[in-house]
Amino acid sequence: MAKKTTTAAAAAKAAALKSSKHSASLLSLDPLVDPVYANGEIRSYLVTDPSPTVLKKRSFLGVHELYLVAALALASFYVRLYNLSYPKSVVFDEVHFGGFSRKYILGTYFMDVHPPLAKMLFAAVGALGGFKGDFEFKSIGDYFPEGTPYVLMRQFPAVLGVGTVLLAYFTLRQSGVRPIIAAVTAFLLIIENSNVTISRYILLDSPLLFFIAAAVYAWKKFEIQTPFSANWFRALLATGVALGLALSSKWVGLFTVAWVGLLCVYQLWFIIGDLSVSSKKVVAHFFFRGTVLLGVPIALYIFFFAIHFRVLYKEGDGGAFMSSAFRAGLEGNTIPKNILAQVGLGSTVTIRHLDTQGGYLHSHEHYYPTGSKQQQITLYPHLDSNNQWFIEPYLNTTVYNETFVPLTNGMKIRLRHVNTGRRLHSHDEKPPVSERDWQKEASCYGFDGFGGDANDDWVVEIVDYKTPKGEAQENVIALTSIIRFKHAMTGHYLFSSEVKLPEWGFGQQEVTAASSGRxxxxxWYIETNNNPYLNRKQARIINYPKLSLWQKVVEAHKRMWKINQGLTNHHNWQSDPQDWPFLLRGINYWVRENKQVYFMGNAVVWWATTTTIFSFITYALVNIVRWWTGSPVGSDKNVYNFNVQTFSYVLGWALHYLPFFIMGRQLFLHHYLPALYFGILALGHFLEIFTSYLLARNRALQNVAYGVVVIFVILSTLFYINYSSLIYATPWTKDKCNAAKALSTWDFDCKNFHDSLAEYSSETTSNTPTSSFQRPSVDSIVEQNKEALETPLAAQKAAVKQDDHLSEEKAKKQAKKEEPVEENLPQVVPPLAVDLEETPQVEDVQVPVELEETPQAEEAEAPVEQQDTPEVEEIEPVIEPESEAEAEAESVKEEPVKEEPVKEEPPKEETPKEEPVKEEEPAKDEAVKDEPAKDE
Structure with missing residues (x-):
């Protein structure tokens, strides 16, 4: 019995000692080993294979570290999921990404400048929550109706934000930081205001950051594995998968791929110099790293686009950005079908421009105000009877011997406009808009009884290298032969770029004759073709070919790139890259009910991170000079690990930040978040070296170091708390708001808030759109207020009208402050005329703008072209009106048969100058006219 008691006591003592050991390890664990150098015949070299001891030191410490991680998770869940249901209306670029989720659910094709993964994930979450696509996310401030699972859709990025915090902790542990310092750094990420804000809404940045964080963690895990072991392959594959997910969410993921690639090159340099590694293993390193780290991301990227095209199978507003061949594969398209293949004299055709989305060669009975003042020639994006041209011989004969005469390469012809009877013409006059010497005016010229002149003659040239071999290179075949029209008198070619005519030209695309240019x-090519000398039953019929997945991917990326490059217009909330590290200004997300959501970072963490980056760059330059002079550098294991790991994170910061300096598009503060993440990881290593090495030789100084860290954390927490009203849209006062403006460039509007908190509790705020704008009827007012019976009915109406007017005026002021800043949404020119049988196709426009974030341009009412147009049936527009935020256009309403001049107004944020298809421009509430940003 005594023996059993002694054994139990010994076991309890051992358990207590073990517990004490684990507890101490959270503070005093040394996760580092000395670098190993070996001597070669000529030189010493670094042994690159990781020591097995490293894996043991950086493995999970058990229950005590589990408590630490659980505390981080709980704190992160609270901070990121707190009161997600408010605001109960659309915030910032939820206009775009919520709208895209809706279109995935409905299956209607849309165009965006970002890859599809993150948007598809939001759509999947919404569908799981029962979202049927019945809410349009039209405008900032639109209230969510019952049944729209917006809280669930916001919980998704919030949970990913929690995951990013935990991944930051585990990443630092794998790169040699002690648990307590890793936890402190992760806590700084928890209370970093911009990361909290961005993870609370239906935006792309939180999924992107999570996938980037996963890639960084997997890579750091990979670095300490024994080469070619099972764990080495697992970590390598995990890195490739995470890179693919990041790249498939936003193109910023390319910078992460580049970061891993450069670190591979850096490590392979040392592996080649490690004389203990055979040449065969060096080749294996190149092969496996290259195959997995490039092949897996590319395969995933293509795979997600394949899903994207399969899910979006219906014609939608995005179709206007795409070629007719692409649109022909969408359900419900109105692309011409069953076209006569052989084109000849006597054919009535429509002629489509190849290299722009401008559309069809077009004319109408309106004239140039300058130059020859003859009838206008333009490109028009929609099907219309004014696109039809009759091919006649240049000698103006009308006798074809009742036989079909094919249009051949080198044949001279004239093109007569069917509706007006005038012929395509060019001469020595300057174009109406373009002022280059090598461009001349193209017009329509003629009158009744006039047989034409030599300036009406054009030579058809088939472009053989663009045309498939065979008959199409000899005779013009519809859809197949790529042709040019050479003016016989001047040698100039019929030409069009994306230059737009002003109002008098209805905003349509200019057409000229050019001797130079691209x-x-x-x-051009012939799209529709009818010829009375061909028996349709016996003639060959042709249709647009079905595109392969690769062809769709290539075309989509050409459009995405072009739109992205066009997001150049100024946006109210854009900022410059040189301002980001210093947090000079934020972005207004939402203003309502005397509250505001304003995207801004935690200045304490932000400025500390910037100081860390520039301090390390200075330190590195000094050490490079010392190394050149023969001084030993980084021989201590703490210094060696600090140099290697901090270098990798500062490199990640630079790769995710510096490329923005060469971008001409609209830019916003949220573009800095991936770079900031790497900066915070570098900050963690600064805190580690500060507490474990520089001051560790003196216990008292080490305590001071920990005290400094605690003070830094407290200051960061106080900043988060003080500015939390701008994150959660909670009540704040004007005095506190004004006192919080540490920098004059912090432009959140303190006039939005009440003078005292008591005013919030006394006011009754409705969470339903009171300005939605069902005006109360006079009868209902009379019933509810008996005293009103005494008031004349006219007075009541006047009072109601005045109330509505005041609410609308207030909404207008708010609308000016809020603009979604998206980077990816294209914008379109208002449709000019309705087509007889096809959904209007929008012109390609250069996108001036800012999507994940994106600015938008407003549609202006355009004067209607006065002309007699054949009556046509109105068709339901395929494109839904949207405004673009970051340059994303969101509006395309098709209007019946009249061409309208387009007044182009500068998009409010990244908006393609004249974008093919605006995605629905968030309609402005009557009382809340919020315009989504034109870009991102």
Whole structure:
């Protein structure tokens, strides 16, 4: 019995000692080993294979570290999921990404400048929550109706934000930081205001940051594995998968791929210099790293686009950005079908421009105000009877011997406009808009009884390298032969770029005759073709070919790139890259009910991170000079690990930040978040070296070091708390708001808030759109207020009208403050005329703008072209009106048969100058006219 008691006591003592050991390890664990150098015949070299001891030191410490991680998780869940249901209306670029989720659910094709993964994930979450696509996310401030699972859709990025915090902790542990310092750094990420804000809404940044954080963690895990072991392959594959997910969410993921690639090159340099590694293993390193780290991301990227195209199978507003061949594969398209293949004299055709989305060669009975003042020639994006041209011989004979005469390469012809009877013409006059010497005016010229002149003659040239071999290179075949029209008198070619005519030209695309310029802009093809000398039953019929997945991916990326490059217009909330590290200004997300959501970072963490980055760059330059002079550098294990790991994170910061300096598009503060993440990881290593090495030789100084860290954390927490009203849209006062403006460039509007908190509790705020704007009827007012019976009915109406007017005026002021800043949404020119049988196709426009974030341009009412147009049936527009935020256009209403001049107004944020298809421009509430940003 005594023996059993002694054994139990010994076991309890051992358990207590073990517990004490684990507890101490959270503070005093040394996760580092000395670098190993070996001597070669000529030189010493670094042994690159990780020591097995490293894996043991950086493995999970058990229950005590589990408590630490659980505390981080709980704190992160609270901070990121707190009161997600408020605001109960659309915030910032939820206009775009919520709208995209809706279109995935409905299956209607849309165009965006970002890859599809993150948007598809939001759509999947919404569908799981029962979202049927019945809410349009039209405008900032639109209230969510019952049944829209917006809280669930916001919980998704919030949970990913929690995951990013935990991944930051585990990443630092794998890169040699002690648990307590890793936890402190992760806590700084928890209370970093911008990361909290961005993870609370239906935006792309939180999924992107999570996937980037996963890639960084997997890579750091990979670095300490024994080469070619099972764990080494697992970590390598995990890195490739995470890179693919990041790249498939936003193109910023390319910078992460580049970061891993450069670190591979850096490590392979030392592996080649490690004389203990055979040449065969060096080749294996190159092969496996290259195959997995490039092949897996590319395969995933293509895979997600395949899902994207399969899910979006219906014609939608995004179709206007795409070619007719692409649109022909969408359900419900109105692309011409069953076209006569052989084109000849006597054919009535429509002629489509190849290299722009401008559309069809077009004319109408309106005239140039300058130059020859003859009838206008333009490109028009929609099907219309004014697109039809009759091919006649240049000698103006009308006798074809009742036989079909094919249109051949080198044949001279004239093109007569069917509706007006005038012929396509060019001469020595300057174009109406373009002022280059090598461009001349193209017009329509003629009158009744006039047989034409030599300036009406054009030579048809088939472009053989663009046309499939065979008959199409000899005779013009509809859809297949790529042709040019050479003016016989001057040698100039019929030409069009994306230059737009002003109001008098209805905003349509200019057409000229050019002797220079990009060759592709002189290329055309025949889309529709009718010829009375061909028996349709016996003639060959042709349709647009079905595109392969690769062809769809290539075309989509050409459009995405072009739109992204066009997001150049100024946006109210854009900022410059040189301002980001210093947090000079934020972005207004939402203003309502005397509250505001304003995207801004935690200045304490932000400025500390910037100081860390520039301090390390200075330190590195000094050490490079010391190394050149023969001084030993980084021989201590703490210094060696600090140099290697901090270098990798500062490199990640630079790769995710510096490329923005060469971008011409609209930019916003949220573009800095991936770089900031790497900066915070570098900050963690600064805190580690500060507490474990520089001051560790003196216990008292080490305590001071920990005290400094505690003070830094407290200051960061106080900043988070003080500015939390701008994160959660909680009540704040004007005095506190004004006192919080540490920098004059912090432009959140303190006039939005009440003078005292008591005013919030006394006011009754409705969470339903009171300005939605169902005006109370006079009868209902009379019933509810008996005293009103005494008031004349006219007075009541006047009072109601005045109330509505005041609410609308207030909404207008708020609307000016809020603009979604998206980077990816294209914008479109208002449709000019309705087509007889096809959904209007929008012109390609250069996108001036800011999507994940994106600015938008407003549609202006355009004067209607006065002309007699054949009556046509109105068709339901395929494109839904949207405004673009970051340059994303969101509006395309098709209007019946009249061409309208387009007044282009500068988009409010990144908005393609004249974008093919605006995605629905968030309609402005009557009382809340919020315009989504034009870009991102």
């Amino acid at each position: 060759r592709a802009l002189t290329m």
